[in-house]
Amino acid sequence: MRRQIEGARGVAESVAACRPQVVCAYPITPQTHIVEGLGVLVGTGALAGCEFVNVESEFAAMSVAIGASAAGARAYTATASQGLLFMSEALYNASGLGLPVVMTVANRAIGAPINIWNDHSDAMSQRDSGWIQLYAETSQEAIDLHVQAFRLAEEMSVPVMVCMDGFVLTHAFEPLEVPSQEDVDAFLPPFTPRQVLDPAEPVSIGAMVGPEAFTEVRYLAFHRQREALGRIPEIAADFAAAFGRDSGGLLHTYRCEDAQTIVLAMGSVLGTLKDTVDALRDEGIPIGVVGLTSFRPFPMAAVRAAVGGARTLIVLERAFSVGVGGIVSADVHMAVAGLDQRHHTVIAGLGGRPVTRVSLRRMLLDAEAGRLEPLTFLDLDRDLIDRELARVRARPRSGPAAENILRDVGVVGARPH
Amino acid sequence: MGTQEIRYFQVGSHAVGNRLLDPGQRTVQSDPERANALTCGHRACQGCGEALGARYVVDAALRATAGRLVAVNATGCLEVFSTPYPETSWQLPWLHSLFGNAPAVATGVAAALRAQGREDVRVLAQGGDGGTVDIGFGCLSGMFERDDDVLYVCYDNQGYMNTGVQRSGATPPGARTATTEAVGDAPGAPFGQGKDVPRIAMAHGVRYVATATVADLRDLEAKVERAMEVRGARYLHVLVPCPLGWGSPAALTVRIARLATQTGLFPVYEARDGEVTGVTTIRRPAPVEEYLRPQKRFAHLFSHPSGPAALARIQEAADRNIRRYGLLGDGGPS
Ligand SMILES: Cc1ncc(C[n+]2csc(CCOP(=O)(O)OP(=O)(O)O)c2C)c(N)n1
Ligand code: SF4
Ligand SMILES: [Mg+2]
Numbered sequence: 001m002r003r004q005i006e007g008a009r010g011v012a013e014s015v016a017a018c019r020p021q022v023v024c025a026y027p028i029t030p031q032t033h034i035v036e037g038l039g040v041l042v043g044t045g046a047l048a049g050c051e052f053v054n055v056e057s058e059f060a061a062m063s064v065a066i067g068a069s070a071a072g073a074r075a076y077t078a079t080a081s082q083g084l085l086f087m088s089e090a091l092y093n094a095s096g097l098g099l100p101v102v103m104t105v106a107n108r109a110i111g112a113p114i115n116i117w118n119d120h121s122d123a124m125s126q127r128d129s130g131w132i133q134l135y136a137e138t139s140q141e142a143i144d145l146h147v148q149a150f151r152l153a154e155e156m157s158v159p160v161m162v163c164m165d166g167f168v169l170t171h172a173f174e175p176l177e178v179p180s181q182e183d184v185d186a187f188l189p190p191f192t193p194r195q196v197l198d199p200a201e202p203v204s205i206g207a208m209v210g211p212e213a214f215t216e217v218r219y220l221a222f223h224r225q226r227e228a229l230g231r232i233p234e235i236a237a238d239f240a241a242a243f244g245r246d247s248g249g250l251l252h253t254y255r256c257e258d259a260q261t262i263v264l265a266m267g268s269v270l271g272t273l274k275d276t277v278d279a280l281r282d283e284g285i286p287i288g289v290v291g292l293t294s295f296r297p298f299p300m301a302a303v304r305a306a307v308g309g310a311r312t313l314i315v316l317e318r319a320f321s322v323g324v325g326g327i328v329s330a331d332v333h334m335a336v337a338g339l340d341q342r343h344h345t346v347i348a349g350l351g352g353r354p355v356t357r358v359s360l361r362r363m364l365l366d367a368e369a370g371r372l373e374p375l376t377f378l379d380l381d382r383d384l385i386d387r388e389l390a391r392v393r394a395r396p397r398s399g400p401a402a403e404n405i406l407r408d409v410g411v412v413g414a415r416p417h
Numbered sequence: 418m419g420t421q422e423i424r425y426f427q428v429g430s431h432a433v434g435n436r437l438l439d440p441g442q443r444t445v446q447s448d449p450e451r452a453n454a455l456t457c458g459h460r461a462c463q464g465c466g467e468a469l470g471a472r473y474v475v476d477a478a479l480r481a482t483a484g485r486l487v488a489v490n491a492t493g494c495l496e497v498f499s500t501p502y503p504e505t506s507w508q509l510p511w512l513h514s515l516f517g518n519a520p521a522v523a524t525g526v527a528a529a530l531r532a533q534g535r536e537d538v539r540v541l542a543q544g545g546d547g548g549t550v551d552i553g554f555g556c557l558s559g560m561f562e563r564d565d566d567v568l569y570v571c572y573d574n575q576g577y578m579n580t581g582v583q584r585s586g587a588t589p590p591g592a593r594t595a596t597t598e599a600v601g602d603a604p605g606a607p608f609g610q611g612k613d614v615p616r617i618a619m620a621h622g623v624r625y626v627a628t629a630t631v632a633d634l635r636d637l638e639a640k641v642e643r644a645m646e647v648r649g650a651r652y653l654h655v656l657v658p659c660p661l662g663w664g665s666p667a668a669l670t671v672r673i674a675r676l677a678t679q680t681g682l683f684p685v686y687e688a689r690d691g692e693v694t695g696v697t698t699i700r701r702p703a704p705v706e707e708y709l710r711p712q713k714r715f716a717h718l719f720s721h722p723s724g725p726a727a728l729a730r731i732q733e734a735a736d737r738n739i740r741r742y743g744l745l746g747d748g749g750p751s
Contacts, residue, residue: 021532022525051528055521056559063518063556067489067525070512073532075525093514197487197510197526199538206490206513207500 007139012037062090095130100153117352259288464667466657491544632675664713
């Protein structure tokens with residue numbers, strides 16, 4: 001039954017249906033409504049047999065999840081942005097130990113400058129943390145991905161991050177279907193840990209490993225993610241069979257059949273992108289879209305198959321690597337190595353800047369006309385940049401760049417400087 | 418006449434040998450059935466106080482819980498010397514995650530056990546002073562404040578030993594470490610710094626807080642046993658000399674720990690719900706020099722011009738402890 005609810009609420013209910021035994025909560029916008037929702041579900045007894053722990057930091061949140069998972073409990077937490085960075089050391093530890101924690105990342109920019117709005121810099125910064133990263137296109141997909149994530153994590157003994165765009169998905173109210181308890185129970189078996197702290201069978205978890213075996217232990221982590229490449233589509237197919245909805249999998253293609261140009265992106269921007277492409281298709285321009293769901297593991301073969309036929313490939317990213325450019329692009333380019341294609345990276349929607357149909361259309365038409373640079377920052381206000389660069393050249397003590405720019409924009413009071 | 422004076426070999430402790438005690442009062446370590454949770458073959462230095470303390474603590478906790486115990490360990494000497502891959506010295510379920518998160522990991526284990534209805538299994542977390550009073554302090558404070566069912570044991574060797582003896586928030590004033598070298602006008606660790614985590618634990622209202630040393634191992638065992646009778650957050654702070662970091666002879670580990678208590682520099686007490694409920698009084702008081710002299714980390718105090726003033730300040734600190742805790746048994750809260 002579909003209900004008009006907030007995305008975060010849907011995720012909270014979906015996670016609850018997965019019967020986590022330990023949920024650790026630490027607030028950060030825009031993740032808050034998810035853990036608040038879970039707190040209520042535990043408090044009312046709707047989610048029974050679950051310990052809800054209000055921790056003192058995200059570092060503690062992930063650490064509590066590590067302890068809980070190692071003691072054989074299904075463990076869940078959620079975070080975003082600064083919080084994800086704050087738990088970074090523990091993220092690597094959870095994956096290094098092979099503990100199948102599931103976590104929602106309500107994607108948000110990273111400061112400085114501090115910014116609460118949506119982009120993908122947070123999750124991208126943990127690209128190499130050893131976690132599986134699945135990106136939801138819609139709130140419904142986020143709801144569904146959590147059910148799949150627990151199954152995937154526990155089967156593979158690998159932690160899984162479900163990434164959903166902050167505000168755009170977490171805070172949007174729309175008709176959403178939360179899987180029923182019975183259906184989730186049928187889909188998701190109880191957690192059978194590969195390793196568990198049990199006095200009846202004592203093991204040492206987290207022992208020191210030197211050069212003699214470190215490579216092998218790390219290779220096994222790589223191997224497990226490679227195996228996950230096979231399981232992700234199978235679990236998505238099982239999910240579709242059980243719940244009647246296509247969500248998850250490695251990637252989705254949209255109008256790619258005869259596409260000369262393909263845009264690859266992740267997350268909620270795909271909706272706007274598809275609308276833009278529909279309009280261009282109506283005008284006879286053969287453009288398609290690939291929505292990447294699984295960023296880690298990265299589906300090299302599936303990406304190559306999906307985009308290999310296009311003459312122009314555009315990767316639209318919600319984050320970037322300072323000093324290089326695209327992050328997703330680097331992997332995509334590896335997947336299409338040797339193909340005769342033109343490649344563009346477009347960085348868009350940083351810190352919550354709306355990615356509009358108008359801007360996307362202009363960018364796509366530029367690409368059609370051969371005018372698009374290899375690396376483009378969508379809607380970048382060149383004038384603001386030039387003014388700040390001029391200030392820096394003019395005087396050694398030019399002041400904080402962010403404040404200067406805000407003054408130019410007119411957001412900060414016009415104190416002379 | 419043919420009488421012979423009875424001599425106790427644990428000179429100075431006034432303890433009697435186990436054989437003279439009721440079986441029920443004998444130490445855990447004297448029990449041939451003891452768990453031996455940290456088996457031999459580990460790689461601690463000779464005379465390591467931390468290895469000694471940890472064996473007594475974990476064996477006592479195992480006896481108190483009839484073997485239903487899980488241990489969580491912070492990074493540090495204890496973790497490193499006990500588990501070089503593929504060996505492990507631990508004979509109980511044991512988890513090492515990170516340097517600064519042992520209290521939170523232990524909270525997670527306790528929460529998981531509760532959710533699974535296995536509260537008969539208890540949780541012990543342990544770390545060095547760096548892992549406890551510095552980098553893990555946020556997690557420790559959180560665990561205390563939530564009253565999570567964890568006994569946290571800090572093995573205090575007063576420095577970051579595993580990384581080569583650097584200063585921690587538990588390093589005493591005057592001590593030479595690799596980051597407070599014995600150079601300049603005021604050699605060694607600065608005065609007026611450092612934190613007293615047992616008292617900070619008491620300020621959290623932690624149900625059971627105790628200090629102990631490896632000089633009185635029966636006391637250490639007894640405190641672990643008492644801690645295990647309590648549910649909720651508990652804290653045990655154990656002074657464990659480190660021959661390598663302190664520059665003390667390996668054979669003197671126990672004696673130096675005892676001198677730390679006899680000088681008043683390390684008060685041994687118990688507290689419940691934030692109030693001191695028991696103090697181990699000093700039977701043979703000693704001046705601080707007697708404790709400091711055998712340790713190379715304090716050698717400059719006996720040669721540098723600033724030494725006498727520094728020694729006086731250390732003695733003042735000891736005297737303050739003696740007054741604060743009534744360590745001479747004369748009216749303090751014993
Ligand atoms: C986040 C982090 N910072 C630093 C270290 C390096 N490190 C490992 S053990 C250690 C010293 C441990 O000191 P302490 O907790 O007092 O234990 P000890 O070795 O003295 O018993 C340090 C600094 C680390 N492992 N992780
Ligand atoms: S350095 Fe100190 S604490 Fe570490 S093993 Fe050696 S004696 Fe023990
Ligand atoms: Mg130490």
